[in-house]
Amino acid sequence: MNRSLSEHLYEEALKHIVGGVNSPSRSFKAVGGGAPVFMKKAEGAYFWDVDGNRYVDYLAAYGPIITGHAHPHVTRAIQEAAANGTLYGTPTELEIRLAKMLKEAIPSMDKVRFVNSGTEAVMTTIRVARAYTKRNKIIKFAGCYHGHSDLVLVAAGSGPSTLGIPDSAGIPTSIAHEVITVPFNDAAALKDALDRWGDDIAAVMVEPIVGNFGMVMPKPGFLEDLCRLARQYGALVIYDEVITAFRFHYGSAQTYAGLANHEAIRPDLTALGKIIGGGLPIGAYGGSKKIMEQVAPLGPAYQAGTMAGNPASISAGIACLEVLQGAGIYEEMDRLAAKLTDGLAGSARRHGVPLTINRIRGSFSTHFCDHPVTNYDEAQDTDSAAFAAFFRAMLNRGVNLAPSKFEAWFLTTAHTDSDIDFTLEAADAAFKEIAGK
């Protein structure tokens, strides 16, 4: 596949943009280096690069593009919003509409506040939890990624793990000391941490279903234990649902049928992003009225944003959720993902390539190993070279994946059976290539 124009643009980008990319996750450093592909157009399930090559896309921009690229309903909403002015700096009725949609789908949120990214949403939930509890420390889980604010860039998954910097430079030791990290799916370790630091823990922060060291389900009872222990020690529970909200069903992980005891796993605060912006920048956080009333102008915890709640992002979010309310939408993504993962597993087996697949409805992760992946250690203990070879072999056959062994594959409402067949043909050839090495 000729990608000479991408290579040329990468050379240019390196001169002007640090690392040539505007988010480190986009670099190909972890998959052998070289030029990332410069895309020119995206529509439905496909990308076209600057050299004219077509790719079936499973990156979905790291999750937000659940309705496929340039979905007509979402595009129309953005165009209409833009024609009416992109930014007001005043409240709008649209914000109330999206806030109501989120509250109806996620019952633990009595009050919502819109921000511009998942990072901002998470960062503010921590501030609110600290304001409410008057405590300083948080507990997080190794390999969970919560954006790039200081406090959560300790033992961070996703891009930081991929690039070998899970503990970013530039974070003062005093801040790093405010974070305690424990293994995901390990309630005993959480209890030990709470026994030791419980009096000063403001919140336990978790991706209730992990999306950042692959897709990893909580073990039965883990979230119940997490919520019970946190409350026993007077700490709040924060769910980072930036990936998971509206990903598996019309709602969030905290109401997903695949998890039992919804009352027992109800969080105090939830951070949102990605899908709720329909492909435009957004974040949101919410929780019970009592806790959210800590936030200015009602309370002492300050949070603000010039761009927050802008009509374009909010309109795109509303339109995206409207599409997701359609009958059978999630069932179809589930069916196609099952067909894809069954095919991938069979093909890997035939070629003798060890592969563990974690699938949750329309999203899944592929781990090049022969053991289960239930925590960060297990996700790290996989064959990075095999993933890199697979990634490149797929790209060269017109299938776009995230350039990291920790990131998920995302189905969208635009994928079809013929895309899955195309992908499986590419994967069979890719596994054959890896097995021959």
Ligand SMILES: Cc1ncc(COP(=O)(O)O)c(C=O)c1O
């Ligand atoms: C679970 C989770 N939380 C937070 C974030 C940060 O969101 P953003 O990239 O929009 O700042 C991400 C993704 O980047 C994420 O996957």
Ligand SMILES: N[C@H](C=O)CCC(=O)O
């Ligand atoms: N996995 C991350 C978010 O979910 C990737 C986003 C990024 O780092 O650009």
